[in-house]
Amino acid sequence: MPNTTFTPAISARAARRENPPGIGHGLPTLASALTLALAACGDVNPSGTNADVAIDTIGDTVVVRTLSGSVWGSVATLVPEASIGELEGAEEYLFGSISSIAVDGDRTVYVLDGQAQHVRVFDSEGTYVRTLGGPGEGPTEFTRAEAIALLPDGRLVVRDAGIKQLKVFGPGPDEVDQWPYSTSGTMSYSSTPLYTDVHGRTFQTDPGGWSPPDGFEPDQIIVLGPDGTHLDTIPEPWGDYEEPKVEWERMSFPVPFSPYGHWAVAPGGHLVSAFSADYRIDVAHDNGVLRIERNAEPPRVPEGESSSYRDGLTEQYRTQMPDWRWQGPPIPDHKPFFSELIAGRGGRIWVKLETEASPVEDPNYEPERPGDSPVRWRSELRYDVFEADGTYLGTVDPPDGYSSRPTPVFDGDLVWAASRDELGVPRLVRYRIKVESAPEG
Numbered sequence: 001m002p003n004t005t006f007t008p009a010i011s012a013r014a015a016r017r018e019n020p021p022g023i024g025h026g027l028p029t030l031a032s033a034l035t036l037a038l039a040a041c042g043d044v045n046p047s048g049t050n051a052d053v054a055i056d057t058i059g060d061t062v063v064v065r066t067l068s069g070s071v072w073g074s075v076a077t078l079v080p081e082a083s084i085g086e087l088e089g090a091e092e093y094l095f096g097s098i099s100s101i102a103v104d105g106d107r108t109v110y111v112l113d114g115q116a117q118h119v120r121v122f123d124s125e126g127t128y129v130r131t132l133g134g135p136g137e138g139p140t141e142f143t144r145a146e147a148i149a150l151l152p153d154g155r156l157v158v159r160d161a162g163i164k165q166l167k168v169f170g171p172g173p174d175e176v177d178q179w180p181y182s183t184s185g186t187m188s189y190s191s192t193p194l195y196t197d198v199h200g201r202t203f204q205t206d207p208g209g210w211s212p213p214d215g216f217e218p219d220q221i222i223v224l225g226p227d228g229t230h231l232d233t234i235p236e237p238w239g240d241y242e243e244p245k246v247e248w249e250r251m252s253f254p255v256p257f258s259p260y261g262h263w264a265v266a267p268g269g270h271l272v273s274a275f276s277a278d279y280r281i282d283v284a285h286d287n288g289v290l291r292i293e294r295n296a297e298p299p300r301v302p303e304g305e306s307s308s309y310r311d312g313l314t315e316q317y318r319t320q321m322p323d324w325r326w327q328g329p330p331i332p333d334h335k336p337f338f339s340e341l342i343a344g345r346g347g348r349i350w351v352k353l354e355t356e357a358s359p360v361e362d363p364n365y366e367p368e369r370p371g372d373s374p375v376r377w378r379s380e381l382r383y384d385v386f387e388a389d390g391t392y393l394g395t396v397d398p399p400d401g402y403s404s405r406p407t408p409v410f411d412g413d414l415v416w417a418a419s420r421d422e423l424g425v426p427r428l429v430r431y432r433i434k435v436e437s438a439p440e441g
Contacts (some may be wrong), residue, residue: 064390085427200226347388
């Protein structure tokens with residue numbers, strides 16, 4: 001298991017340069033607040049089941065470890081409250097593909113339609129307000145918009161990876177700015193969300209890629225100031241970990257179910273990072289780290305799922321390279337603990353868990369297609385939810401139709417996420433957390 005090192009949200013150089021107020025509360029204050037909050041868990045637990053929590057301080061790190069139980073005491077789900085999107089009707093309510101979502105403090109919703117290459121704005125009731133952007137190469141148009149985020153003054157930031165620019169709309173109705181950015185390698189596109197914080201900074205991924213003559217460049221995090229000025233470039237927080245790969249001559253691909261590093265940015269500008277080989281999440285403050293841990297077992301990889309991946313890849317590659325064979329590390333017996341971290345608007349941390357899969361029949365199976373299989377392995381979508389102080393609230397099982405792509409917006413007990421109905425119609429749905437009465441298993 002790799003020995004990983006986590007770094008603060010911004011480098012020491014950038015912290016000395018700006019160090020905005022409010023980026024951290026000081027470790028003694030943080031530790032005291034944690035102790036008080038966790039001691040009160042039994043008073044707010046609706047089911048009467050307390051979480052068994054241990055708190056420790058190691059140097060400048062406060063460790064909050066949930067040994068068992070949760071505040072909710074039972075599994076929660078998401079109940080739809082409202083939706084935007086129709087099968088037929090006015091064009092403003094028809095989505096091609098929902099690529100990114102942003103929500104402001106008034107619950108005004110911004111939806112990037114990747115197919116239409118524009119952003120539609122809806123009020124808190126779901127009524128259409130206006131459209132920003134459109135396909136093209138003009139100052140207010142997009143070549144390949146892929147992510148959006150809101151700055152605290154109401155400006156909308158759109159990442160246009162096609163021309164490596166952030167286009168900024170507002171605060172006035174006709175105000176538009178353009179912030180160029182550079183990448184270290186050949187890649188410019190990324191599925192990583194665009195982040196902003198309460199200090200007006202914008203965080204985005206430099207996806208790296210091949211960069212001759214130095215070889216492959218790893219991902220980095222670019223930090224921009226409120227006016228688009230480059231403040232810092234942060235290396236990935238999980239160090240020099242090299243992902244296990246299967247290699248053949250000059251080709252390689254990652255070994256399925258290998259652990260990986262994940263990061264997000266909390267509203268206060270703190271970097272939330274983790275390496276999924278362990279259930280351990282670090283929230284960096286300006287003078288300390290909050291480490292969230294939970295006793296859990298990683299999900300198993302059934303032999304059938306492992307062989308399905310291995311056999312499918314072998315068959316697929318042998319269509320081009322007849323003597324290709326698996327050379328490299330074996331597929332692990334267990335999956336990583338999680339596959340994504342999301343920092344909610346209210347400070348909660350949502351952990352998208354890996355879960356054990358089960359075989360289902362593939363209705364689209366084509367025997368003539370190389371690598372195709374009559375069986376697909378399907379795993380249930382599930383989240384763990386933690387308060388900003390590390391308190392483990394419990395798990396959430398989203399309903400059918402809910403999509404974890406694009407990354408949903410989490411704000412307290414509310415969730416905005418893309419969804420598709422039984423006809424495949426894309427919609428933007430607002431959900432509310434509901435705690436079930438059944439005991440947590």
